[in-house]
Amino acid sequence: MTERPRDDSGKKHELDDIERIASRVPGWLSRLEGELLYSLALGAPAHGCIVEIGSWQGKSTIWLAAGARSGRGARVIAVDPHRDTRFHADGEDTEVALRKNLAAAGLSHQIDVVVATSERAVEGWKQPISLLWIDGDHEYESVKRDFLLWEKHVVEGGMVALHDTLYWEGPARVVSEFLQPLRRYSDLSFVDTITFATKRQDPTLAQLLSKRKAILHRHVYAVRAAAAPDPFHVATLFDGLARLRRIRVPLRWRSPDR
Numbered sequence: 001m002t003e004r005p006r007d008d009s010g011k012k013h014e015l016d017d018i019e020r021i022a023s024r025v026p027g028w029l030s031r032l033e034g035e036l037l038y039s040l041a042l043g044a045p046a047h048g049c050i051v052e053i054g055s056w057q058g059k060s061t062i063w064l065a066a067g068a069r070s071g072r073g074a075r076v077i078a079v080d081p082h083r084d085t086r087f088h089a090d091g092e093d094t095e096v097a098l099r100k101n102l103a104a105a106g107l108s109h110q111i112d113v114v115v116a117t118s119e120r121a122v123e124g125w126k127q128p129i130s131l132l133w134i135d136g137d138h139e140y141e142s143v144k145r146d147f148l149l150w151e152k153h154v155v156e157g158g159m160v161a162l163h164d165t166l167y168w169e170g171p172a173r174v175v176s177e178f179l180q181p182l183r184r185y186s187d188l189s190f191v192d193t194i195t196f197a198t199k200r201q202d203p204t205l206a207q208l209l210s211k212r213k214a215i216l217h218r219h220v221y222a223v224r225a226a227a228a229p230d231p232f233h234v235a236t237l238f239d240g241l242a243r244l245r246r247i248r249v250p251l252r253w254r255s256p257d258r
């Protein structure tokens with residue numbers, strides 16, 4: 001019996017549509033990174049929500065919510081104070097633009113916009129988190145605080161992903177000081193400047209060994225990236241690898257309720 005070729009054209013159209021919408025939103029995210037967030041949200045376990053720290057005007061929020069909508073319908077909680085941060089000019093406020101962009105994308109119903117700092121929003125937090133996306137203040141102490149305050153709510157089999165882990169010292173240090181050494185994080189991987197890993201209390205030996213390999217791999221990737229003339233050139237340099245990883249993400253996802 002011959003195997004029928006897989007028809008991925010529907011998915012490709014969907015991703016093209018999201019890219020069209022997301023590319024109109026000001027922000028900092030490559031298409032590959034957006035597609036990664038989409039796949040992570042698509043596979044996120046249903047019993048947890050997706051938390052985004054740092055929404056700006058909604059570029060990454062749109063990719064996450066679109067993935068959740070096509071997957072198991074997890075809610076996206078988008079946390080950002082929207083004013084008075086190092087990203088905002090005096091008097092600038094990004095909340096209205098965020099809400100407008102989410103509505104234009106037809107995704108408002110999937111997202112709870114929380115106008116607060118991450119440290120404020122986590123007070124009294126009780127909900128399980130299936131995917132934690134950290135893209136808030138990029139200073140080391142802030143990224144470390146975001147990681148430590150929120151990761152304890154991530155469920156077994158859930159994921160943590162951090163942005164800008166190649167060129168920004170804060171997120172890069174948090175990856176090397178926490179995500180890499182912590183035994184409860186395995187299946188470490190990366191796409192462009194995002195590093196992500198799965199939380200598991202009892203990783204197998206194979207998972208731990210594969211994490212060691214990924215750390216080595218990531219080190220080579222970071223050295224190559226540092227030599228790249230501009231941040232997104234690295235996406236081209238590693239296009240083959242990134243594509244391979246992109247395909248592997250949904251396949252590698254092994255949530256406990258599957």
Ligand SMILES: C[S@@+](CC[C@H](N)C(=O)[O-])C[C@H]1O[C@@H](n2cnc3c(N)ncnc32)[C@H](O)[C@@H]1O
Nearest residue numbers: 027028054055056059060080085117118136137
């Ligand atoms: C790099 S931008 C986020 C970009 C966005 N994810 C995108 O895809 O375009 C960083 C965001 O972090 C937010 N931020 C700064 N300090 C924060 C804090 N303490 N808690 C939550 N968000 C914070 C800023 O308001 C800003 O919108």
